Amino acid sequence: MDGLADARREIRRTLALLAERDDGPGAAGAAREPRRRVVVGAADLAAAFGSVRFAVAPGEPVAGAPDGVDLRVLTGILVEVSGTEVRCVATDRYRLAVGWAPVAGHRASSGEARVSAVVPVEWADRVAEACRGQAAGAEVELDVGAERVGIKVGSEQLATTVVQGSFPDYRSIVAVEPAGGGADASGLQSLLTVGTESVGLVVLDGSVHLAASRDAGIPDVHVDPAFLREALSVAGARPTLVLDGPRRPLAIRGDGAGFSVLMPVAPEGLRA
Structure with a gap:
């Protein structure tokens, strides 16, 4: 058995338990949240997606997860919108990455509740590429809902349906801001x-x-x-x-x- 065996068993067990929770920040939790529209810097959003891309589970390697739990949701990226930032999260069970872009403004948002959805990684790649092609200081409008996520980049509209499933509650795995000095x-x-x-x-x-x-x-x-x-x-x-x-x-x-x-x-x- 290789040197990753112990870590793999432990994180698989943890994520399998988290995937069964009904109150996690995945599709089930997002269905109870209002839709949010926010404005963020194009470069900031591209950087947020780029900083987590390496941690996305490739293909569909999680179909045979322990206890039959379907973890294909890990092949996408969690997009979480709050009143101050857009956070992107990815994990493949062995590593986890978090990136964020500060919110520049709001468009027709409802309250300050956090809204989250898991987007396909291919869509995130297209958005990041489109954002990188914008002029310095350009802003984009991101619209996140329980079933659909869209973004306006310049004159281009990009939309996607969400990846179904419960994304693990990453806050239960690691603090949002790591403690201690680096x-x-x-x-x-x-x-x-x-x-x-x-x-x-x-x-x-x-x-x-x-x-x-x-x-x-x-x-x-x-x-x-x-x-x-x-x-x-x-x-x-x-x-x-x-x-x-x-x-x-x-x-x-x-x-x-x-x-x-x-x-x-x-x-x-x-x-x-």
Whole structure:
């Protein structure tokens, strides 16, 4: 069994339980929420989608989830609108990413209730591409409802039906804003090698370094290096990592609006 076995079992169990909740922020919960229209910066929304794209479950790998729970909703991106921001969330059961864009204005919104819907990743990609093609400072109007999500980008209207299912309550998995200070991870991405199942990380003098062993004498954590490389690739030029212990998720903050979380894995040589 590979080095991800323990982490996979635990996060699958957690998400399977969350998927059965009726009060999660997925389609079932969104049906009770009013429709919201907000205005956001085109560049901000493109960045929010781009910062979570790597964590979307590819294809339909979740059809055989434990206990028969259908987790195909993880192949989409949760779009959550509040009075102050549009938040994008993606998870494939092993990592989770959150990005956000500040709300610039409202259009025909009803109250300040949070509204959420899961959109197909293909639609999110089209929206992000259209937003990136807009002039600097351009704004877009996003309309989020329980069954349909639409956006006006320039003269173009893009709409989609939502992905059905209950998206996991990501707040139960990780705090929206990671606690604790971050350690500098600049240059870490270039040190990660391919072909290994786990890599150990330690914090020395406020910076993150690769660990030679588990008995480094300071707190460390082991993660999948491929997943860490992807998370760092969207974190910008000055990434920081929050390590809260060997069995706690690793938070990766970027120099923009967003962060991601990786589940820890067993170190090399201690796999089940």
